[in-house]
Amino acid sequence: MPQISSQSLSVTIADLGAEMQGLSYQGQELLWEGDPAWWSGQAPILFPIVGLPAPDGVTIDGTPHAISKHGFARDLPFRVTELTQSRCCHLLEPSQETAAYPFDFRLEIVHEVVGSELSVTATVSNAGDREMPFSFGFHPAFRWPLPGATGPHRIELRNGAEPALARLTDGMLGRARMPSPFTAGALTLDPAQYEDDAMIFPEGAGDGLRYHADGAPVLDFRFSNLPNLALWQKPGAPYICIEPWHGLPAAEGAGPELAARPDSMILAPGAQETFAMTLAVSG
Numbered sequence: 479m480p481q482i483s484s485q486s487l488s489v490t491i492a493d494l495g496a497e498m499q500g501l502s503y504q505g506q507e508l509l510w511e512g513d514p515a516w517w518s519g520q521a522p523i524l525f526p527i528v529g530l531p532a533p534d535g536v537t538i539d540g541t542p543h544a545i546s547k548h549g550f551a552r553d554l555p556f557r558v559t560e561l562t563q564s565r566c567c568h569l570l571e572p573s574q575e576t577a578a579y580p581f582d583f584r585l586e587i588v589h590e591v592v593g594s595e596l597s598v599t600a601t602v603s604n605a606g607d608r609e610m611p612f613s614f615g616f617h618p619a620f621r622w623p624l625p626g627a628t629g630p631h632r633i634e635l636r637n638g639a640e641p642a643l644a645r646l647t648d649g650m651l652g653r654a655r656m657p658s659p660f661t662a663g664a665l666t667l668d669p670a671q672y673e674d675d676a677m678i679f680p681e682g683a684g685d686g687l688r689y690h691a692d693g694a695p696v697l698d699f700r701f702s703n704l705p706n707l708a709l710w711q712k713p714g715a716p717y718i719c720i721e722p723w724h725g726l727p728a729a730e731g732a733g734p735e736l737a738a739r740p741d742s743m744i745l746a747p748g749a750q751e752t753f754a755m756t757l758a759v760s761g
Contacts, residue, residue: 480558480566484591487759489566495552496568496587497521498618501596503695503759506626510619510717517619517712522552523587523600524615526579528706529727530649532734538611540735544578547649548617551585565590582606584750595758602743603750610745611737613725616704616755619717622667624694631667631691631718633709636700637684638663641707644678650730651678651740669713676710676719680726680740683707689720696761702754706741722755 479499480491490500498521501509512520527536527549536545554575556568570576570585584603589596604610622631635641640658644651659665659677671677686700687707704722711718726740737744743751 480561482562482564482566482589482591484564484593486594487591487596489589489591489596491566491568491589493555493558493568495554496523496556496570497552498589498598503594506695508620508624508695508697508759510621512619516715516717519552519617519619521616521618522548523585524548524613524617524723525551525585525600525602526583526612526614527736527739528613528615528723528725529646529651532650532728532732533648534734536736537734538580538736542734543580543736545736548615549613550576550579552617556585556587559586564592581608581610583610583612594760595756597754597756599752599754601750601752602745604745604747607747609747611742612745613723613739613742614751614753615706615721615723615725616753617719617721618755619719620689620697622711622716622718624689624691624697626693626695627691628693629691631689633665633667633720634688634690635660635663635684636686636688639682639684641679641682644680646675646678646727647730649727650732651680651727652730667718669711671709672711672713676708676721678726679707681705687720689718690761694761695759698758698760700754700756700758702756703751704753704755724751724753
């Protein structure tokens with residue numbers, strides 16, 4: 479299993495799903511360990527959809543395609559194309575296992591550490607000759623409580639905003655928007671917030687946030703080309719998922735067409751899109 483490191487960070491990445499499976503800062507593990515008693519995931523990559531298919535499944539140009547929740551990337555082996563002390567590149571290309579998504583895509587995931595900063599960059603390329611619809615998301619789970627924490631855990635949006643809250647109804651994105659749980663960009667985490675599944679912020683959460691608690695390491699996130707945000711926990715489980723996305727679950731009452739899912743991207747032939755999540759750890 480590939481590992482990369484700096485003087486303060488050590489990262490382990492599985493070839494299956496190009497999924498991060500360890501993130502240690504000065505010997506303290508920050509990433510959720512993936513206990514299947516709660517949830518076996520740790521940091522899955524979401525592609526080519528985010529969330530469940532619509533009730534009528536997924537269609538592309540009107541033709542049904544069997545694409546499951548969060549897509550197939552998290553369940554398939556990637557190929558390592560570069561591995562150094564501080565950088566690991568994984569690549570997923572079309573295969574028999576991706577036949578339900580009929581496009582000549584390339585999905586590259588790069589993990590890189592510099593000092594106390596980890597960057598995870600995803601590049602989606604369309605090597606085919608027709609437009610390619612897709613969504614993409616990161617889904618990392620971090621320990622809650624963090625190592626050494628002595629009090630409540632908080633999330634603070636870099637933009638200080640109070641973005642409206644959306645919820646899922648039978649896995650579909652509800653059309654209603656509810657008052658924000660943030661006050662001047664700040665949120666104190668409580669398992670009760672997740673009794674109705676994830677908290678989703680379709681817009682307005684900005685390009686970064688801080689996750690921290692007294693006595694614990696501070697995790698500062700920056701996001702690029704990832705306008706949607708979700709926070710999720712199985713209520714009472716010892717983790718919080720901080721999920722920046724470009725693309726949302728299918729909207730309640732909407733049809734199954736992939737290109738019509740909220741915030742889906744349409745990639746022209748020969749084009750590519752890059753998405754990035756950077757985490758700086760301190761304290």
